[in-house]
Amino acid sequence: MLPDPAAPGPLTDHDVYLFREGTHARLHERLGCHLDTVRGGARFAVWAPNARAVSVVGDWNDWNGDADRLEPRADGSGIWQGWVAAAQPGHTYKYRIAARSGTPVPDKADPFAVRCEEPPRTASVVHSLDYAWGDQEWMASRGERNRLDAAQSIYELHLGSWRRREDGGFLGYREIAHALVPYVLEAGFTHVELLPVTEHPFYGSWGYQTTGYFAPTARYGPPEEFMYLVDYLHRNGIGVILDWVPSHFPTDGHGLAQFDGTHLYEHADPRQGFHPEWSSSIFNYGRHEVAAFLLSSAMSWLDRYHIDGLRVDAVASMLYLDYARKPGEWVPNVHGGHENLEAVAFLRLLNALVYREHPDAMTIAEESTAWPMVSRPVHLGGLGFGLKWNMGWMHDSLAYMHEDPVFRRYHQGRLTFSLWYAFNENFVLPLSHDEVVHGKGSLVNKMPGDAWRQLANLRALYGYMWAHPGKKLMFMGCEFGQRAEWAHDGELDWAALADPGHAGLLRWVSDLNRILREEPALHELDFAAEGFEWIDCADADASVIAFLRKPSRARAPRLLAVCNFTPVPRTGYRLGVPNAGRWEEILNSDAPMYGGSGWGNFGGVDAQALPSHGRPFSIDLTLPPLSVLMLRERR
Structure with missing residues (x-):
C-alpha cells in the first residue's frame, strides 16, 4: 500500500503505520530534508530509534550540536523530526546522534538526501529538486519499448x-x-x-x-x-x-x-x-x-x-x-x-x-x-x-x-x-x-x-x-x-x-x-520455444550450428542463422530449410566492410527440392571462415 503521492509534507500517522508495516514506498516524500515553502527554512526527519538525542548540524549553525535539536515522535516509531528556520538551499548538513548506549557515533549523512557533497567530502546538501521534463512523448510510449516482445x-x-x-x-x-x-x-x-x-x-x-x-x-x-x-x-x-x-x-x-x-x-x-x-x-x-x-x-x-x-x-x-x-x-x-x-x-x-x-x-x-x-x-x-x-x-x-x-x-x-x-x-x-x-x-x-x-x-x-x-x-x-x-x-x-x-x-x-x-523474428518470441527451431546442432566436426528464428506475426519472414566457428571456408554446405524460394543473405560477418575476407553467397541462395535435415527443401551455402550468416526467407 502506498500513501497519497502528493507534494512532500510532514509525516502523518498513516505514513508511520506503513513505515512500520514495511510497505511505505515513498518515504523520500516524508523523511530527510524538505524545504518548507510556507514558513521558510527546512523540515528534517530521520529514523534513529536507539538514539538518546539527535540534532542537525550544518553550515548555518557552525556545526553546533546544541543549536538545532530534533524531537522524537510520541508514537514510538523512532523517528526524530523538527523545523530549522536558518537552513537554506546549498547548505551542507549531517545528523549528530547520541546513542543511548553511550557508543560514539560519527556524524551521519542523511539517508534520504537528494544531493550530496562531491567526494571525498561526505555531507548532505539542502536541496529541492526542480526540473522541467521534455520527455513526455517517450514516457507515453515507453511501455511498447519495454515489452517482452520488443x-x-x-x-x-x-x-x-x-x-x-x-x-x-x-x-x-x-x-x-x-x-x-x-x-x-x-x-x-x-x-x-x-x-x-x-x-x-x-x-x-x-x-x-x-x-x-x-x-x-x-x-x-x-x-x-x-x-x-x-x-x-x-x-x-x-x-x-x-x-x-x-x-x-x-x-x-x-x-x-x-x-x-x-x-x-x-x-x-x-x-x-x-x-x-x-x-x-x-x-x-x-x-x-x-x-x-x-x-x-x-x-x-x-x-x-x-x-x-x-x-x-x-x-x-x-x-x-x-x-x-x-x-x-x-x-x-x-x-x-x-x-x-x-x-x-x-x-x-x-x-x-x-x-x-x-x-x-x-x-x-x-x-x-x-x-x-x-x-x-x-x-x-x-x-x-x-x-x-x-x-x-x-x-x-x-x-x-x-x-x-x-x-x-x-x-x-x-x-x-x-x-x-x-x-x-x-x-x-x-x-x-x-x-x-x-x-x-x-x-x-x-x-x-x-x-x-x-x-x-x-x-x-x-x-x-x-x-x-x-x-x-x-x-x-x-x-x-x-x-x-x-x-x-x-x-x-x-x-x-x-x-x-x-x-x-x-x-x-x-x-x-x-x-x-x-x-x-529476432525479438518477438525471445521467451517462447515457438520462436526457435534447430536446423542442425550436431555438426561438431565442422563446428557449425544452424537454426531458425521465427516471428509471432504470420506474414513476417523467418530468419536462418548459420555459424561457422572454424577458420576454414566451407563451400557446398547443404542445409535443410522448411520451404522453397529465395533465402536472402541479409548479414555476413565476413564482409569486407566489417573487416572480413569477403566470402559469401552473392546476396542469397535459392532452395532446391532436395530433402535434408528432415526438411523437404535445402540450400547450398558457402560458409565464410569464423563467421555468422543471417538469411531471410523471401515471401
Missing part, C-alpha cells in the same frame, strides 16, 4: 570512464548526454544501462558501495543535470536502466552502518550482517523499516528521475544465507534451509510495487544460480522480475570461444546447451563489465589466433549472440573490440577506431542492432 539491445556503461575531458577530468552529466546520444544512436542500441550512479564514497567501487540511495553522485554534477541526461536520452528515443544495489552497503562512518549506535539497517550477527567477499554490511530485510527504505529508494528513481528500469545487483547474494560462506559461518532460516526468506519476501514486494506503480518500466535480476521462477509473476510463485541475466549462457559461450578452433569440435555442447533452458526465464544475454576486469582481459584478447582471427571470432560471437533468443547487453568498449582491460581511472581506447578492423567491428554491431529492430 527489440532490446542494452549498452552498459560507467559514466566516469566512458569518456574523459582532455585534462583527464570527468565529463559532467550534460556533457555526457551530448556525447553519448549520437554514439548510441549510431551503434543502434535501444537502451543504456548505467553502472550505479547512487552516491558512493569510493570511486573504485564503480558505485556498487552505495551510501546515498536517493542521490545521483555529485562527481558529474547536481541532480538536475542527471535529470537532463535521462531527459536527453529519452528525447532521442533511448531508454535508461539504472544499476541498483540493495544487496549490501559500505561501512563508512558517515553512512548507514551502525546508524544510531546500533546495527539498525544491518544484522548485528556478522554471520548474517557482514558480507565476506565485499567487506560490507548486509541489509536486514526482515526489519520492516529497512524494507520500506529500500522500496522507497527504488521508487524514487522511477518517480523522480524517469528511470525506465532497475537492474538489481547481486540477487543471488540476497537469496542465499550461505552465499560466499563456509559451513558454520551462516545462520539457517526457521526451516533449517539456506534460503533467505526475508529477502525473498522483499524482492517479491519490490517487483509487485514497481509493476503496479510503473507497469511500463522493468526490473532485471543479476542472478547467477538456478533459483526457479526469477522472472515469473509473484502471483504464480515467482520473484516477479521482468528479466534475468543469463550467466550460464555467458560463461559457456566465452569458454567455447576461448578454445582454439581445432578443439572446438570437442566442446559443441557448451554452445548448444543454453537452448535446453533458454525459455525457462526471460533472459538477457550479458557480456558485461564483470568479464573485462580483474585480470580477465578484454573480450577480443580472450579470442584465439592472430589479430585478424581474434576480431573475426568476436564478430562471430556477437552474431551468434544477436541471433540467439534473449535480449542483448554489451559493456562499453566491447562494441569496437578494445584490447585493453577496462580501467575505471581512464577512458575507453577511442584511438582503436582508427584501425579498420576495430571500426568494422563497431559497424557489425550497428548492423546487428539494426536487423534486431527491423526483423520481428
Whole structure:
C-alpha cells in the first residue's frame, strides 16, 4: 500500500503505520530534508530509534550540536523530526546522534538526501529538486519499448570512464548526454544501462558501495543535470536502466552502518550482517523499516528521475544465507534451509510495487544460480522480475570461444546447451563489465589466433549472440573490440577506431542492432520455444550450428542463422530449410566492410527440392571462415 503521492509534507500517522508495516514506498516524500515553502527554512526527519538525542548540524549553525535539536515522535516509531528556520538551499548538513548506549557515533549523512557533497567530502546538501521534463512523448510510449516482445539491445556503461575531458577530468552529466546520444544512436542500441550512479564514497567501487540511495553522485554534477541526461536520452528515443544495489552497503562512518549506535539497517550477527567477499554490511530485510527504505529508494528513481528500469545487483547474494560462506559461518532460516526468506519476501514486494506503480518500466535480476521462477509473476510463485541475466549462457559461450578452433569440435555442447533452458526465464544475454576486469582481459584478447582471427571470432560471437533468443547487453568498449582491460581511472581506447578492423567491428554491431529492430523474428518470441527451431546442432566436426528464428506475426519472414566457428571456408554446405524460394543473405560477418575476407553467397541462395535435415527443401551455402550468416526467407 502506498500513501497519497502528493507534494512532500510532514509525516502523518498513516505514513508511520506503513513505515512500520514495511510497505511505505515513498518515504523520500516524508523523511530527510524538505524545504518548507510556507514558513521558510527546512523540515528534517530521520529514523534513529536507539538514539538518546539527535540534532542537525550544518553550515548555518557552525556545526553546533546544541543549536538545532530534533524531537522524537510520541508514537514510538523512532523517528526524530523538527523545523530549522536558518537552513537554506546549498547548505551542507549531517545528523549528530547520541546513542543511548553511550557508543560514539560519527556524524551521519542523511539517508534520504537528494544531493550530496562531491567526494571525498561526505555531507548532505539542502536541496529541492526542480526540473522541467521534455520527455513526455517517450514516457507515453515507453511501455511498447519495454515489452517482452520488443527489440532490446542494452549498452552498459560507467559514466566516469566512458569518456574523459582532455585534462583527464570527468565529463559532467550534460556533457555526457551530448556525447553519448549520437554514439548510441549510431551503434543502434535501444537502451543504456548505467553502472550505479547512487552516491558512493569510493570511486573504485564503480558505485556498487552505495551510501546515498536517493542521490545521483555529485562527481558529474547536481541532480538536475542527471535529470537532463535521462531527459536527453529519452528525447532521442533511448531508454535508461539504472544499476541498483540493495544487496549490501559500505561501512563508512558517515553512512548507514551502525546508524544510531546500533546495527539498525544491518544484522548485528556478522554471520548474517557482514558480507565476506565485499567487506560490507548486509541489509536486514526482515526489519520492516529497512524494507520500506529500500522500496522507497527504488521508487524514487522511477518517480523522480524517469528511470525506465532497475537492474538489481547481486540477487543471488540476497537469496542465499550461505552465499560466499563456509559451513558454520551462516545462520539457517526457521526451516533449517539456506534460503533467505526475508529477502525473498522483499524482492517479491519490490517487483509487485514497481509493476503496479510503473507497469511500463522493468526490473532485471543479476542472478547467477538456478533459483526457479526469477522472472515469473509473484502471483504464480515467482520473484516477479521482468528479466534475468543469463550467466550460464555467458560463461559457456566465452569458454567455447576461448578454445582454439581445432578443439572446438570437442566442446559443441557448451554452445548448444543454453537452448535446453533458454525459455525457462526471460533472459538477457550479458557480456558485461564483470568479464573485462580483474585480470580477465578484454573480450577480443580472450579470442584465439592472430589479430585478424581474434576480431573475426568476436564478430562471430556477437552474431551468434544477436541471433540467439534473449535480449542483448554489451559493456562499453566491447562494441569496437578494445584490447585493453577496462580501467575505471581512464577512458575507453577511442584511438582503436582508427584501425579498420576495430571500426568494422563497431559497424557489425550497428548492423546487428539494426536487423534486431527491423526483423520481428529476432525479438518477438525471445521467451517462447515457438520462436526457435534447430536446423542442425550436431555438426561438431565442422563446428557449425544452424537454426531458425521465427516471428509471432504470420506474414513476417523467418530468419536462418548459420555459424561457422572454424577458420576454414566451407563451400557446398547443404542445409535443410522448411520451404522453397529465395533465402536472402541479409548479414555476413565476413564482409569486407566489417573487416572480413569477403566470402559469401552473392546476396542469397535459392532452395532446391532436395530433402535434408528432415526438411523437404535445402540450400547450398558457402560458409565464410569464423563467421555468422543471417538469411531471410523471401515471401
